[in-house]
Amino acid sequence: MTEPTDDEPATPEPATPEPATPESATPDAADAEGPRRRARREREERRAAQARATAIEEARREAKRRTLTASPAETTTLGRGTVRGLKLLLWSAGVAVVVVGIGLLLYFTPIMSARDIVVVGLGAVTQDEVVAAAGVPPGRPLLQVDTDAVAEKVAEIRRVASVRVQREYPSTLRITVVERVPVVVRDYPDGVHLFDRDGVDFATGPPPPGIPYLDVENPGPDDPATKAALEVVTSLRPEVAAQVGRVSAPSVAAITLTLIDGRTVVWGTTDRTEEKALKLGALLTQPGKTYDVSSPDLPTVK
Numbered sequence: 001m002t003e004p005t006d007d008e009p010a011t012p013e014p015a016t017p018e019p020a021t022p023e024s025a026t027p028d029a030a031d032a033e034g035p036r037r038r039a040r041r042e043r044e045e046r047r048a049a050q051a052r053a054t055a056i057e058e059a060r061r062e063a064k065r066r067t068l069t070a071s072p073a074e075t076t077t078l079g080r081g082t083v084r085g086l087k088l089l090l091w092s093a094g095v096a097v098v099v100v101g102i103g104l105l106l107y108f109t110p111i112m113s114a115r116d117i118v119v120v121g122l123g124a125v126t127q128d129e130v131v132a133a134a135g136v137p138p139g140r141p142l143l144q145v146d147t148d149a150v151a152e153k154v155a156e157i158r159r160v161a162s163v164r165v166q167r168e169y170p171s172t173l174r175i176t177v178v179e180r181v182p183v184v185v186r187d188y189p190d191g192v193h194l195f196d197r198d199g200v201d202f203a204t205g206p207p208p209p210g211i212p213y214l215d216v217e218n219p220g221p222d223d224p225a226t227k228a229a230l231e232v233v234t235s236l237r238p239e240v241a242a243q244v245g246r247v248s249a250p251s252v253a254a255i256t257l258t259l260i261d262g263r264t265v266v267w268g269t270t271d272r273t274e275e276k277a278l279k280l281g282a283l284l285t286q287p288g289k290t291y292d293v294s295s296p297d298l299p300t301v302k
Contacts, residue, residue, distance in 0.1 A: 113139045115171040123179045125159050133157055142167045158202045184214035197234055199226045215248040228252040228270050235277045268294030
């Protein structure tokens, strides 16, 4: 190459293009591909965001729809249950008021009063005695009558063994008495006393026919000898008991029966009483003066 002179214009040398290198091509490719990928990614992100927003909106609408649909039913059910509860409460209160009112009416007014007193089971005891002992004022409401107290009062009559008092609505008081039955009698200075099967001295008067006399030291319901003698008398068969005139019990181990015709029965203790009573019925068919059943295995007649 020659340097130009002042007379000749300088002719520029043509520039030699530099060869393309991979480094210069890579930025161009990246610039060409990057926007498309970003656009596609942004579109996908927008679609996903829109889908999520749509799903959220649908879920919100569905929840709102369910709430609007279920609320009236629940409100209706709750309302009906509450109404039924109030009705039941009011009905129960009304019934209670009516019952209490009727009870007060019957208790404090003479609508259902004891206008009639019926006494059942009388024998030697008279109705006037029972009514007087009961002490129930005429016209007293039945609900105010203490039946147990009335029974206790009537049971104080000596001839009465047991009493039962019942209300019979609308206006009747029924008193059922069971009188004592004499089983033995005993002589006292003031007359003949009657004793029942429990040893209770309940009356004084003429001795009933066919009732034997009792011969013990201290007769009474708590006396062992009295209990033993009464156990023997009540165990006898009717045809044998009718023949007994006296039962003697100086002790519980020495009981003796004296028949009306004078014959004697040696009984002994109250052991095997039923068996002795059975053997005695057979022995009395034999002639003799003394019948010993103190040992029922070897009864004897003398």
